[in-house]
Structure formats: structure tokens, C-alpha cells
Amino acid sequence: MDFLQVIRKSLALFSLAVALPAVHAQSVYTASRRADLQVGGGYSIAKPDSTADKFKGFYLYFDLDLKHHLGIEGEFHKVNQDDPGKEYEKTYEIGPRYSRSFKDGLFRPYIKGMYGRGVYNFQLPGTSTAYANLAYNIWAAGGGLDVRANRRINIRVFDYEYQDWPGYQPHGIAPQVMSFGVAYHFGSDSRYPTKR
Numbered sequence: 001m002d003f004l005q006v007i008r009k010s011l012a013l014f015s016l017a018v019a020l021p022a023v024h025a026q027s028v029y030t031a032s033r034r035a036d037l038q039v040g041g042g043y044s045i046a047k048p049d050s051t052a053d054k055f056k057g058f059y060l061y062f063d064l065d066l067k068h069h070l071g072i073e074g075e076f077h078k079v080n081q082d083d084p085g086k087e088y089e090k091t092y093e094i095g096p097r098y099s100r101s102f103k104d105g106l107f108r109p110y111i112k113g114m115y116g117r118g119v120y121n122f123q124l125p126g127t128s129t130a131y132a133n134l135a136y137n138i139w140a141a142g143g144g145l146d147v148r149a150n151r152r153i154n155i156r157v158f159d160y161e162y163q164d165w166p167g168y169q170p171h172g173i174a175p176q177v178m179s180f181g182v183a184y185h186f187g188s189d190s191r192y193p194t195k196r
Helices: 003-022 028-034
Strands: 036-047 055-065 070-081 088-099 107-123 130-148 153-164 176-186
Touching (some): 036 153, 055 153, 055 176, 070 107, 107 153
Antiparallel strands (some): 036 055, 036 176, 070 088, 088 107, 107 130
């Protein structure tokens, strides 16, 4: 399955999940237990492994939990070299996610495995001219912690990701990315129940 097929299927799944709250064939609580969606964004810091510089940028993500503990996560990172550099990394990833809920849903730690595509933009040394914009298949593993702020807002306290870019010449690279963010949770709040 190529990368475009993965993106198309995940977008179709995402569209279906967004439509779930409008379906009232069963109670909202039961329907939302079958699939819960949160969409968010935040700030990322990366150690690119191709240079000693740290890259900084933004990150967008969605989590679609299909069962109580199992789901899918999709992410986009774009991190840049600080001024005056023009080097950057962009990654598009999707994969399975396993999460648990503690303290009546207040804390939700998770682990994930991701597959996707990474783009690295180089520049000519001593100039601001782009040299190459190369794309690679990538694998990643990581985890993090979400904390419920209220029924609709979840804070991503941290998200750590170890990436493997095996096609990057000559030996591949292994960037590490740390991200922080906030997400909006769609549907009922049954994913993060509160005590009554």
C-alpha cells in the first residue's frame, strides 16, 4: 500500500469519525464508546540527527479511538533550523495507538507506532539557497500523556517520538521529536467520564 492510499483511507476514516456525533441511531454514550475523536496542534522541538542544531516548529494531530484502548493517530510535523538556516524536516505519519485512562479519565498515557513519509530540505553551505528537497519512508515509535482540561479540551503534556529514516544516505538518520499541544474532543465526554 503506497503512502497516498494510506492518506486517503485515513481521511475517509477521519470524515466518518467527524460524522459520528450526528448519527442518533443509538445513544450518544454508546456511539461515542465505539469511536472517539480529538484533533489538535502544538509546538515541536526536534533533534534532527543530521546536524547538531535543534529544529523548532509546529505539529498537528488527530486521535481516533476505535475501542476503549485501541485507536489510530495521525500526525504532521514541520520543524525548521533557526535563523539564518533554511533546513527543515516535514513528516506525515499514521499508525496504531494504545492508551489507558486513570483518575476517572483525567490522565491518559499512550504509546504509538507510526509509518509515513519524511521530507528533508537542505541548503548550500554558507548560502540561503535550497540545495535539495528529498523524501523518505520513515518509521517511528513513541508515547505521551494527555490530561483532560474540561469536557472538550485535552492538553497534550508531552509527546515523544523516535523516528527512523532508513533511506537517508549514507546510513539513515534517527531524529527525535518532543511535542506539546492542545486538542478539541468531539462527541460526548464519555471518553473522559466525570464523577456524578
